[in-house]
Amino acid sequence: MDIFIQQIINGVTLGSIYALVALGYTMVYGIIGLINFAHGEVVMIGAMIVLSVVTGLLGAHITLPPLVIVLAGLAVAVPICMGIAYAMEKVAYRPLRRAPRLAPLITAIGMSIVLQNVAMMIWGRNYLSFPDLIEQKSIPIGGAVITNLQIGIILLAALMMAGLVLLVQKTRLGMAMRATAQNQAVAGLMGIDINTVISAAFMIGAALAAVAGLMVMSYYGIAHYYMGFLLGLKAFTAAVLGGIGNLAGAMLGGILLGIIEALGAGYIGDLTGGAFGSEYQDVFAFFVLILVLIFRPSGLLGERVGDRA
Amino acid sequence: MKSFFDTKNNPQLVWAGVGLIAVALVLLPFGAALIGTAWVRVLNFALLYIMLALGLNIVVGFAGLLDLGYIAFYAVGAYTYALLASPHLGIHLPFWVILPIGAMVACLFGVLLGAPTLKLRGDYLAIVTLGFGEIIRIFLNNLNRPFNLTNGPQGINLIDPFSVGSFSFSKSQSIAGIDFSGPQKYYFLLLLVTIGIIVVNVRLQNSRLGRAWEAIREDEIAAQAMGINTRNVKLLAFAMGASFAGVAGGMFSATQAFVSPESFNLFESIIVLAMVVLGGMGHIPGVVLGAILLTVFPEFLRYTVEPAQQALFHRVIVPAESLRLLVFGIAMVAIMLYRPAGLWPSAVRRRELQTDYDDADDAVAAANEAASATASRDAVL
Secondary structure: OHHHHHHHHHHHHHHHHHHHHHHHHHHHHHHHOOOOOOHHHHHHHHHHHHHHHHHHHHHOOOOOOHHHHHHHHHHHHHHHHHHHHHHHHHHHHHHHOOOOOHHHHHHHHHHHHHHHHHHHHHHOOOOEEOOOOOOOOEEEEOOEEEEHHHHHHHHHHHHHHHHHHHHHHHOHHHHHHHHHHHOHHHHHHOOOOHHHHHHHHHHHHHHHHHHHHHHHHHHHOEEOOOHHHHHHHHHHHHHHHHOOOOHHHHHHHHHHHHHHHHHHHHHHHHHOOOOOOHHHHHHHHHHHHHHHHHHOOOOOOOOOOOOOO | OOHHHOOOOOOHHHHHHHHHHHHHHHHHHHHHHHHOHHHHHHHHHHHHHHHHHHHHHHHHHHOOOOOOOOHHHHHHHHHHHHHHEEOOOOEEOOHHHHHHHHHHHHHHHHHHHHHHHOOOOHHHHHHHHHHHHHHHHHHHHHOOOOOOOOOHHHOEEOOOOOEEOOEEOOOOEEEOOEEEOHHHHHHHHHHHHHHHHHHHHHHHHOOHHHHHHHHHHHOHHHHHHOOOOHHHHHHHHHHHHHHHHHHHHHHHHHHHOEEOHHHHOHHHHHHHHHHHHHHOOOOHHHHHHHHHHHHHHHHHHHHHHHHHHHHHHOOOOOOHHHHHHHHHHHHHHHHHHHOOOOOOOOHHHHHHHHOOOOOHHHHHHHHHHHHHHHHOOOOOO
C-alpha cells in the first residue's frame, strides 16, 4: 500500500510538470491548430539558462538565499524563452498559417532540431548536474514520503495554472484569445489583432515552459540538451489525453499521465513476474496516446468535432 | 544548346542520356575506390537511403500521411535479417529467403500500426507514428529479458553477408580480370534493387492506386465521395512503404554485419523525412536527389569542417555531426518557407502551389488579413 501512495505522490509531482508543458501545447493548438513540436525544446532551453545563472551566481561566492538565486535564474530564463517563442512563431509558423497542414508541422520539427543543436553547441553534449540549493527534507505521510521539493513543485505548478486560468477567463487578452480560438476571421473583424493574440499564446506557453524546465531539472537533478524532446512528447500526450485545445483538459491529462506512468513503472515488474521492468516507463505514455487517439480522439474533456476539409 | 535537349523531336537523345547515366553508375564505385574504400560505403548508404526515401515517399509524398516513425520498419527488416542469419539464434538462412520474409514482417507491422490509426487526422497521425517508432526502439533495446531476443543495447553482430553458394558479397574477388572489393559488389547488388524499386514506384504512381493516393492527399473527403475506399488505400500506402523499408533494412544488416537499436532512433526517421521533403514530396527524381544530397553532404562536412577547425583553432569546436543536424533543421524550415514543393518538384505540384487567392476560402483569409491589418491601430490589445 505504501508503494501505491508513494507512486501517487511521485506521479502527481511529475504530472504537474507535464501539465504546465501541456498547457503550452494546448493554447497554441486551440488557437491556430498547430502542434508546436519545438515546445519541448523551449523547456530544455529554460532549464539550461536557469542552470547557467544558478551556477554562475554560486561560483561568484555571493551568499544569497536559495530562493533569490532560483528567482534570478527564472528572471533571465523566462524572458529569453518568451523571446525564442516569439521569434519562432514569427519566422517559422506565421508565414505558413494558410499553407497545407503538413508544412508548419515540418518547420516545427526543423525548429526543434535547430534549438536542440544550438543548445548542444552552447552547453555541450554531457549531462549537467543541477546544484542542490536547498537541503531536501522528507515528510512522512501514511507510510510514504513527500519531499519539500515535491511540495514546492506541486504548489508552484498549481499557482501558475490558477494564474493562467484567471488570465484567460478574466482579462481582455484572455477574452481576445478565446474569441480567436473560436473563429479567427470573425475575431479579426471585431477588432482583435490576431497576430498579437497568437504571439501572446506562444509567449505565455514559453513562460510556463521555462518554469517547467526549472522544475524538471531540480526534480531529477540533471539537465541535458536532449531532455526537452521526450518531455515535450509526453506533455503533448497529456494534452491529447485531456482533450487538446482545452485548458482544464491539459491539467487533468498531465496529472493523469504522471500517475499512470508512476504506477506503471512501480507495478510492471510485479505484474509480469519480473519479465519487464521500469525501463519500459517511457512506453506507457505512447501506449496511452495511441489508445486515447483510437478510442476517444477528442480526449477526456474535449468536444467531438467533425473533420474539416 | 536548346536543340540539344529537344527530346521531343529527337527521341534517341533520351536513350543516349540513359546510356551515359548507366556508364556513370557502373564506373562510379571504381572512381570512389580511388579516393578511398570509405567512399564506396558512402555510395552504398546513399543507395540504401534512396530505397528508404522512396518507401517513405509513398506514404508522405503520394498519400500525404506524415509518418514520423518510418525508421521502425527499417529496424524490423534489419532485425529480421539479423535474427535469421547470425549465430545469435544459430539460424543461417540464405538471403533470398530472408529478404521477402523481412519485407512481409515489416508490411505486417505497417498494417498493425496503420489499421487502428489511419482514421486520425494528419498531425495526430504524425505523433502516433512517432510514438510507435519509439516503442519499437525501446523494445529492441530491452528485449534481452526475459529471453534474449534482440541482445539489448549491444545489438547483434557477426551477421552473415549475402552469398550464393561459394560466391560471397563480402570478399574481394577478381571477376573477368577486374578486381572487385566487397563494398563494390554490394554496390552493384544495391544498385539493382534500387533500380527495381524506382521502377515499381514509377509504375505505382501512374496506376489507379497511385491516382487514388494523390486524390486522398489533395482532399480526403472528396476522394471518398468519388468512390475511393480511403481506408484500404491508405492502409496499402502504409503496407507498401513499410515493406520497402523492410527490404532496405535487411540489406543494411548484411552490409554492416551488425545492428543495434541506436541505428534506428527518431533522428533517422527525421533525416529520411528531410530527404523526401527537401527533394520534392511525391516526385520520384526529386526524392532520389534529396537522398543522395543528404547522404553525401554530411560526409563532405566531415572531411572539410573538422579539418578546417583543426587548422584554425587546433581543436574541433563544432563536431560535424551536430552541424549536420543543425543544417538539416535550418534546411527543413527554409525549404518549407521558400520552396514548399522541394528542390526538384513535379510540374503538377509546382503549378498548384503557384495559384493564389482563387477560391472562397483563400478570399476569406485575405479579407481577414486586411481587416486585422487595419484593425491593428485601434486593437483591443
